[in-house]
Amino acid sequence: MAGQPGDTTVPLLDIRDLSVDFAQDGRLTHAVKGASLQVMAGETVGLVGESGSGKSVTALSVLQLLRGTARHAGGQVLLRGRHGEGSLDLVSAPESLLQRIRGGRIAMVFQEPMTSLNPLHTVEKQIGETLRLHRGMTGGAVRTRVLDLLERVGLRDAASRLQAYPHELSGGQRQRVMIAMALANEPELLIADEPTTALDVTVQAQILQLVRRLQAELGMAMLWITHDLEIIRQLAARVYVMEQGEVVENGPCTRIFSAPRHPYTVRLLSATPEPRLPRSLEAAEEVVRVEAVQVHFPIRKGLFRRVVGRVRAVDGISFRVRRGETVGLVGESGSGKSTVANALLRLIPRSAALLAGRVLYGGTDVTGYDQGQMRPLRRQAQVVFQDPYGSLSPRLSVGAIVGEGLQVHHRDLPAAEREAMVVAALRTVELDPETRHRYPHEFSGGQRQRIALARALVLKPRFLVLDEPTSALDRTVQKDVLKLLLDLQGRERLAYLLISHDLRVIRALCDHVLVMQAGKVVEEGPAEQVFGTPREPYTKALMAAAFEMKAVTDGTVRV
Amino acid sequence: MIGLLPKSWSPLSRRRLASFRRNRRGFCSLWLFLLMLLVTLPAEFIANDKPLLVHFRGRWYVPALRAYPETAFGGDFETEADYQDSLFMDDIIKAGGGRVLWAPLPWSYDTVDAGSDEPAPARPGARHWLGTDDQGRDVLARVIYGFRLSVLFGFALTAVSAVVGVLMGLWQGYSGGWVDLLVQRFMELWGSMPTLYMLIIMSSFVTPTALSLLGLLLLFSWMGLVYVVRAETLRTRNLEYVRAARALGLSGPRIALRHVLPNAMVATLTFLPFNLAASLTTLTSLDFLGLGLPPGSPSLGEMLQQGKANLHAPWLGLTAFLVLAVTFTLVVFIGEAVRDAFDPRRGLGRAEATR
Numbered sequence: 007m008a009g010q011p012g013d014t015t016v017p018l019l020d021i022r023d024l025s026v027d028f029a030q031d032g033r034l035t036h037a038v039k040g041a042s043l044q045v046m047a048g049e050t051v052g053l054v055g056e057s058g059s060g061k062s063v064t065a066l067s068v069l070q071l072l073r074g075t076a077r078h079a080g081g082q083v084l085l086r087g088r089h090g091e092g093s094l095d096l097v098s099a100p101e102s103l104l105q106r107i108r109g110g111r112i113a114m115v116f117q118e119p120m121t122s123l124n125p126l127h128t129v130e131k132q133i134g135e136t137l138r139l140h141r142g143m144t145g146g147a148v149r150t151r152v153l154d155l156l157e158r159v160g161l162r163d164a165a166s167r168l169q170a171y172p173h174e175l176s177g178g179q180r181q182r183v184m185i186a187m188a189l190a191n192e193p194e195l196l197i198a199d200e201p202t203t204a205l206d207v208t209v210q211a212q213i214l215q216l217v218r219r220l221q222a223e224l225g226m227a228m229l230w231i232t233h234d235l236e237i238i239r240q241l242a243a244r245v246y247v248m249e250q251g252e253v254v255e256n257g258p259c260t261r262i263f264s265a266p267r268h269p270y271t272v273r274l275l276s277a278t279p280e281p282r283l284p285r286s287l288e289a290a291e292e293v294v295r296v297e298a299v300q301v302h303f304p305i306r307k308g309l310f311r312r313v314v315g316r317v318r319a320v321d322g323i324s325f326r327v328r329r330g331e332t333v334g335l336v337g338e339s340g341s342g343k344s345t346v347a348n349a350l351l352r353l354i355p356r357s358a359a360l361l362a363g364r365v366l367y368g369g370t371d372v373t374g375y376d377q378g379q380m381r382p383l384r385r386q387a388q389v390v391f392q393d394p395y396g397s398l399s400p401r402l403s404v405g406a407i408v409g410e411g412l413q414v415h416h417r418d419l420p421a422a423e424r425e426a427m428v429v430a431a432l433r434t435v436e437l438d439p440e441t442r443h444r445y446p447h448e449f450s451g452g453q454r455q456r457i458a459l460a461r462a463l464v465l466k467p468r469f470l471v472l473d474e475p476t477s478a479l480d481r482t483v484q485k486d487v488l489k490l491l492l493d494l495q496g497r498e499r500l501a502y503l504l505i506s507h508d509l510r511v512i513r514a515l516c517d518h519v520l521v522m523q524a525g526k527v528v529e530e531g532p533a534e535q536v537f538g539t540p541r542e543p544y545t546k547a548l549m550a551a552a553f554e555m556k557a558v559t560d561g562t563v564r565v
Numbered sequence: 566m567i568g569l570l571p572k573s574w575s576p577l578s579r580r581r582l583a584s585f586r587r588n589r590r591g592f593c594s595l596w597l598f599l600l601m602l603l604v605t606l607p608a609e610f611i612a613n614d615k616p617l618l619v620h621f622r623g624r625w626y627v628p629a630l631r632a633y634p635e636t637a638f639g640g641d642f643e644t645e646a647d648y649q650d651s652l653f654m655d656d657i658i659k660a661g662g663g664r665v666l667w668a669p670l671p672w673s674y675d676t677v678d679a680g681s682d683e684p685a686p687a688r689p690g691a692r693h694w695l696g697t698d699d700q701g702r703d704v705l706a707r708v709i710y711g712f713r714l715s716v717l718f719g720f721a722l723t724a725v726s727a728v729v730g731v732l733m734g735l736w737q738g739y740s741g742g743w744v745d746l747l748v749q750r751f752m753e754l755w756g757s758m759p760t761l762y763m764l765i766i767m768s769s770f771v772t773p774t775a776l777s778l779l780g781l782l783l784l785f786s787w788m789g790l791v792y793v794v795r796a797e798t799l800r801t802r803n804l805e806y807v808r809a810a811r812a813l814g815l816s817g818p819r820i821a822l823r824h825v826l827p828n829a830m831v832a833t834l835t836f837l838p839f840n841l842a843a844s845l846t847t848l849t850s851l852d853f854l855g856l857g858l859p860p861g862s863p864s865l866g867e868m869l870q871q872g873k874a875n876l877h878a879p880w881l882g883l884t885a886f887l888v889l890a891v892t893f894t895l896v897v898f899i900g901e902a903v904r905d906a907f908d909p910r911r912g913l914g915r916a917e918a919t920r
Contacts, residue, residue: 351812357742377816384814396805401575401827411813445575461809 016086017044018227019068019112019195020093024081026063026072037063037076039251043229045195047086050221050228052242052259054235054274056480057451060251061231065199068229069108070096085111110140113188117200119180123172129156130168133187140191155186160216177339178209182216189220195227202237206338207507208558211551214240233480235274239263240555247271277481279488279514282332284534287517290328292368293469293501294350294387297324299363301342301349316360319345321525324363325518327469330495332502334516334533336509336548341522343505347471350503351389352380368468385415388462392474394454398446404457405442408432411465431464432457436490452483456490463494469501476511488514509552513537521545584906591902594895601892605713612670612706615648621663629668638663649676672703674710674863686871686878696880698871704884710863712888718779719844723837725783730790731826731833737791738798739821745795752788760785764856772859782847789840790833797829835907838900842893849889865889 026038038060045051055061066072068083084093085107096104108114116122124132133155134148143151149168156164159182172180181201188196198217202210214237221228230241238245239259246256247270255268266272301320304313320342327333335343348354350365352372364373367383375383388411391397398407409428416424429439435456446454455475462470472491476484492515494500504515512519513533520530521544529542540546547558586592610617615628619638626633628648635646638657647653658665672678672693678701681687685701695704737748760782767773767781801807802825810820851857852866860867865885872882 353808353811381814381816384812389809389812391805391809393805397809399806399810399824400577403575410810410815414814414816414819445577447576458809461813465813 016093017084018047018049018086019043019045019229020082020084020086021064021068022082022084024064024067024083025079026060026067027077027079028075029077036079036251038067040081041248041251041253042081043246043253043256045227045229047194047227048225049244050230050242052238052245053229053231053248054233054238054245055248056233056274056482058250059248061248062199064248065114065197065229065231068096068197069112069114070099070104071114106140109136109188109193110191111193112195112197113191113193114197114199115181115184115188115201117203119177119184119201119204120172122184123180125172128169128171129175129183133183133190136187136190151190152186155190156183158189158220159183159186160212161186176209177205178212181205181209181213185213185216185220189224192224193226195229196221197229197231199231200233203232203234207509208338208547208551210237211555211557214555215557217241235263236555247274273482277485279485279510281513281537282492282515282517282533284532285517287328287331290330290499292326292328294368294503295326295364295366296346296350297364297366298322299324299346299349299365300361301345301354302360302362303358304360318525319359320349322363323520323522323527325520325530327501327503329468329501330499331518332495332504332516334512334519335503335505335522336507336512336519337522338507338548340524342525343522344473346522347389347473347503347505351387351471352377381414385411385465386467387469387471388465388467389471389473390455390458390462390475392477394451394458394478397458398454400446403443403445404432404449407446407457408442408460408464411461415465427464428460431460434463434494435460450483451479452487455479455487459487459490467500469503471503471505473505474507475504477506477508484511491515509537509548521548581906585902588902588905591898591905594898594902598892598895598899601712601895602716605709605716608710608713609668611668612672612674612703612709613668614671614673614676616665616667618666619658619663620665621658621661670703670706670709672706674707675702675861676706677701678703686875686881688878689880695884696878698868698881699875699878704868704880707863707868708865708884708888711865711868712892714775714858714863715845715848715865716892718775718848719841721779722782722786722844722847723841725779726787727790727833727837727840729783729787731794731829733787734791734794735798735821735826735829738795739802739817739825741799741802748791752791756785756788758785761856764851768856773857775858775862778851778857782844786844786847789843790836793832793836794829797832798825801825801828831907835900835904838896838903842896842900845889845892845896 021041021043024038024041025036028035028037041060041064043051043053043064053061053064063072063076067076067078078097081097083096085096086093094103096107099107127135130149130152133152137143137148137151152168153164156167161167161179161182167175167179172183175183184201202213205213217228218241228241230238232238242259244257245259245262246253247262247268248254249270255262255266255271262271263275266275299320300318300322302316302318305315305317306312307314323346325333335346337343345354349361352365352375354361361373364371366372367386370383372380372383402410405425405428408431409424412419412424412427416427428442432439432442437453437456437460441449446457449457475491476487479487488511491502495502502515504512506512516533518531519533519536521528521536521542523544529536529540529545536545537549540549550556550558604611609629613629617627617629619626619628621638626637628646632645635642635644635653638646639661640646640653640657654665678687678693678697681692681697681701685697686699687693687697687701689696693703693705695708697703698707733748737745764781767777771777773781798821807820807824810824815823848857849866849869852864853870855867855870857866858864865888868881868885869889872878872885875881
């Protein structure tokens with residue numbers, strides 16, 4: 007396992023009893039309460055927790071990046087001195103000193119590479135900036151060093167990428183650029199705040215492999231922050247578990263994973279969803295069928311917006327979903343799975359894309375239907391989206407949100423009866439109906455996803471499209487939501503189309519799985535067959551990356 | 566419209582209201598402005614050359630609101646009673662046992678004071694607290710009526726152009742495609758028309774009334790909000806909850822009004838006070854040029870023009886200037902407070918530094 011402790015006894019980074027508060031609208035939130043953490047030189051330490059645990063705030067406090075926004079309520083952040091000097095408390099360090107340390111001795115990599123890179127600066131300029139700042143390098147020396155760094159992080163065709171802008175690079179490439187920026191001055195400590203969470207699983211495996219190699223080469227220490235325990239198992243020697251601002255448990259990885267002590271750690275470790283047992287569904291009637299559907303988006307260029315080509319978002323897919331069955335669509339970003347869902351729900355306007363193939367709702371061909379004809383059928387097929395924060399209107403109360411569909415489809419019913427249906431729907435998703443007068447922002451992510459589910463269920467659909475329903479949720483919350491979905495399916499015999507990039511979630515819910523890559527179906531079959539004995543190389547690479555964090559470098563997946 | 570007057574305030578709206586209240590300058594300006602408006606709204610009851618109430622032979626008359634012929638008071642002629650005629654008042658009303666209640670200020674905006682000792686424009690004195698203008702009309706009365714007229718005109722202009730602008734912006738942003746393109750081109754053409762020349766041309770055809778002036782200004786002022794609302798609509802259209810509403814089966818206009826409009830209203834509301842100030846400016850400058858309200862109307866712009874023409878009578882220019890300055894200052898303070906209340910970033914900066 008990587009990241010063995012360094013050879014001195016004084017920790018490189020020593021966070022002692024750190025407390026950070028946020029004040030908003032007169033209320034004080036204790037984001038971090040007396041957290042203590044040590045990183046020795048050359049060691050990899052993991053910091054694990056769910057949303058709201060305070061792990062990111064702790065990381066940002068190391069480099070004092072929250073000055074002006076958060077209030078430091080106590081504790082110290084000690085950085086070991088160099089060349090025999092004493093330790094330096096970063097909390098009370100002046101800004102000029104901190105600026106020398108940031109990017110110099112301690113570097114940081116963030117989660118979202120698209121927003122962490124300046125969209126108006128080329129790759130060379132961004133990486134060069136930190137070189138100029140900390141080392142005073144100029145001109146040709148900068149260029150050479152940048153090229154060297156890019157090659158080190160495994161960016162293909164580095165020379166041609168020097169003048170590229172961030173939006174011209176893929177997610178994985180951007181994150182490599184960020185890592186290059188962080189490593190430019192050979193820091194002693196690299197703080198990584200969920201750097202792979204926003205990446206596809208195969209790219210994530212590659213980045214992890216890269217980071218392991220770099221750490222071995224440079225001998226630097228790493229503080230890796232994530233909610234994914236599997237990554238920590240692959241990377242870190244020791245791990246700290248945070249909950250609600252406190253460090254609840256810490257220790258060597260081997261011990262934590264085999265014998266966790268704190269109940270929260272136990273819960274975290276058991277939150278991995280269990281695979282679904284295969285069952286027989288032969289007798290069930292068909293609810294939705296998709297036949298050879300293609301969705302092509304035209305590329306228009308020129309003065310007259312002539313069509314010069316097509317983006318084949320979906321290039322021929324066929325499947326059917328029966329009552330009580332879950333069909334899963336797996337793929338990475340850009341594979342076209344969400345487009346399939348939109349096409350199935352007839353949410354793609356004809357003017358935007360060319361649609362071919364047939365879509366049938368329970369035997370009725372709805373391919374040619376316009377919005378007016380679709381409206382009465384929308385009761386049958388509903389959808390739950392990924393983002394629990396964006397899919398609920400912030401201005402409507404929960405009751406209004408859930409009852410919105412009723413106003414369209416059951417307008418003739420008296421208001422009291424519609425209200426009763428809303429209450430029933432909220433009870434089904436295990437939310438207290440009394441809270442329906444509150445507004446969405448008062449609920450947590452998992453609760454909001456339940457509200458979205460209630461909104462879909464109140465119309466009593468036969469078919470539910472779940473577009474990454476738990477991707478934005480913490481693992482423990484995800485477990486509860488998945489259980490709810492399974493129970494609902496058992497009771498109401500709902501048909502689900504589950505779209506996800508998270509293979510564990512697919513395995514937990516699906517009976518039949520289709521693997522998509524670049525718009526085409528690469529492999530399909532019963533879940534136990536696709537997961538247990540995948541045939542296609544792409545599927546095998548996906549499974550290796552998702553379950554073993556193994557990167558495949560034979561060209562099957564893009565870099 | 567759901568977004569404008571919610572039955573129960575959402576916490577977001579409540580926080581914005583609290584933020585507005587915290588801005589003392591804006592909050593006090595709002596109250597001051599409303600007070601001024603409230604005081605000048607019943608202008609007919611504050612400054613009038615006709616009595617407010619007359620009790621004559623057991624019956625009540627309200628000359629401030631209705632025109633009564635002389636014969637109603639026992640006079641000889643069918644024309645409207647002239648309450649300024651002291652003979653008429655003494656003989657007929659007082660002799661007949663009548664009681665009269667006058668307004669605090671015995672001048673209306675168009676009363677030419679024939680009984681004054683000084684030549685027009687008269688200095689401020691006991692008789693005319695702010696003096697008279699160059700036609701002998703009381704300045705204070707004109708200010709009261711003029712303020713009311715300007716502000717109500719400004720409100721009407723702002724409100725109607727806001728409604729038209731928001732609806733156009735919504736329609737344009739939500740429909741996209743050809744509708745968007747065509748409306749944009751139309752607005753470019755229409756917006757390049759010279760408003761001033763149109764007004765001059767129109768005033769040569771027909772003497773403009775306040776309503777026709779409002780109509781003409783409306784023809785061109787609705788475009789101000791369209792761009793902002795269109796941009797907000799284009800942004801909101803792609804939000805997840807709009808997609809969710811479409812999946813539920815809501816029709817286009819319903820989604821636009823229920824989900825998209827409230828978001829667009831945020832930007833609109835922050836613009837409205839400044840639009841009001843702009844409307845007031847437009848009216849004032851038109852009056853200053855003589856192209857606005859018909860002559861004789863109480864108007865602050867016209868008083869400015871008189872002030873310019875009568876520099877030996879500084880009370881004219883100064884009064885108009887001060888009234889306008891105070892009005893605009895209050896409106897701008899209110900506007901700034903509204904804008905800051907709606908600014909999503911401001912609420913977070915309340916904590917002290919981490920030190």
